[in-house]
Ligand SMILES: *[C@@H]1O[C@H](CO)[C@@H](O)[C@H](O)[C@H]1NC(C)=O
Ligand SMILES: *[C@@H]1O[C@H](CO)[C@@H](O)[C@H](O)[C@H]1NC(C)=O
Ligand SMILES: *[C@@H]1O[C@H](CO)[C@@H](O)[C@H](O)[C@H]1NC(C)=O
Ligand SMILES: *[C@@H]1O[C@H](CO)[C@@H](O)[C@H](O)[C@H]1NC(C)=O
Ligand SMILES: *[C@@H]1O[C@H](CO)[C@@H](O)[C@H](O)[C@H]1NC(C)=O
Ligand SMILES: *[C@@H]1O[C@H](CO)[C@@H](O)[C@H](O)[C@H]1NC(C)=O
Ligand SMILES: *[C@@H]1O[C@H](CO)[C@@H](O)[C@H](O)[C@H]1NC(C)=O
Ligand SMILES: *[C@@H]1O[C@H](CO)[C@@H](O)[C@H](O)[C@H]1NC(C)=O
């Protein structure tokens with residue numbers, strides 16, 4: 001076992017600097033209107049964690065339902081892990097549909113299921129994490145139940161897209177359970193294998209296209225950089241491990257595509273988009289990109305905490321100048337910048353969807 005881990009460690013150190021996921025820099029065509037292709041009756045099904053959740057965590061337990069979350073949009077806490085819109089909202093807008101209704105709220109507005117359903121729960125992973133909310137397997141079961149009940153027909157599914165964001169919480173749960181860095185490569189392999197079989201299962205339910213986020217550079221997140229570099233520089237050890245995840249995910253997705261003769265599965269390269277934005281080489285720039293806007297008054301507290309009704313956090317003055325909202329999640333402005341850094345590759349993605 002030790003020998004195997006040694007080889008894996010050697011392997012991922014060799015990977016440093018390799019362009020892991022496809023680059024979009026060769027695409028110089030920017031036909032903005034083509035990002036808004038109206039795919040007739042297309043539906044979006046969303047699975048995973050807080051980067052895509054739009055309101056599934058329990059109202060009574062989750063900070064995402066407390067002030068100051070939602071301050072920019074919709075103006076009050078609404079279950080999104082940001083001051084405003086998150087990745088799903090931008091992704092849905094390019095498909096030309098409303099951001100799909102969170103699973104939890106279907107009974108309130110059942111007519112909205114025509115746009116699909118968001119099954120993602122903040123805090124969850126491919127495997128069980130510290131969260132008690134449904135993991136990705138259970139989230140996919142929820143969709144399967146709707147299909148078995150006849151809520152979505154084969155025709156509906158045939159023009160539908162799945163968006164998947166997962167795995168970050170699998171790794172942070174492992175580290176907070178005192179797992180070692182040396183043990184991570186083995187975990188990464190099993191997370192990617194499980195993730196790939198989840199993607200395959202979503203497709204086998206009839207969903208035509210399956211889009212999965214590559215991991216962002218987690219080593220740049222304030223919860224990682226706060227202790228070691230006071231949010232001044234990214235933790236490159238963590239980022240190398242993230243690149244290993246992305247490399248294996250890329251291989252797994254290529255294999256899945258070869259099994260379906262086509263381009264059923266797509267990866268969104270969040271790693272390079274985040275890097276472009278955090279290096280201030282994108283179109284929107286941020287004053288101190290590794291600082292978080294909302295933080296606890298001291299290390300006992302975090303964004304959204306109160307004590308006897310007193311707010312135990314502070315919010316920065318200019319949210320538009322902050323990339324990170326809290327210690328994990330981008331601001332709406334941050335997501336907007338990531339989204340514009342992705343435009344060229346999203347253009348390729350959307351023009352190949354549904355063909
Ligand atoms: C869209 O789909 C509906 C049925 O779901 C169909 O009646 C309509 O003609 C379609 N529109 C276009 C532009 O394809
Ligand atoms: C997901 O959660 C269910 C229910 O708690 C559990 O039985 C299952 O093992 C979990 N799946 C994975 C892949 O961890
Ligand atoms: C799904 O769409 C493809 C074309 O994109 C078509 O060949 C196929 O028959 C459709 N299947 C169903 C069940 O509608
Ligand atoms: C992890 O280690 C810290 C410090 O050694 C300890 O306080 C904590 O209880 C440990 N957590 C777990 C889940 O073992
Ligand atoms: C990077 O993060 C890992 C895991 O949290 C930690 O063990 C390591 O000390 C950090 N490295 C630096 C240079 O801060
Ligand atoms: C892939 O294409 C080959 C040849 O066109 C065909 O025989 C095979 O059934 C296809 N496989 C799938 C999964 O569609
Ligand atoms: C961003 O900066 C880091 C280090 O500062 C560098 O390793 C990386 O290549 C840069 N990325 C881009 C896209 O400029
Ligand atoms: C944080 O502030 C609270 C209330 O002011 C105080 O009780 C607690 O000891 C502080 N914790 C630290 C780690 O400074």
Ligand SMILES: *[C@@H]1O[C@H](CO)[C@@H](O)[C@H](O)[C@H]1NC(C)=O
Pocket residue numbers: 030282283340341343
């Ligand atoms: C930045 O904006 C210009 C002009 O609108 C556009 O051509 C370019 O593609 C944008 N770059 C990125 C990374 O979004």
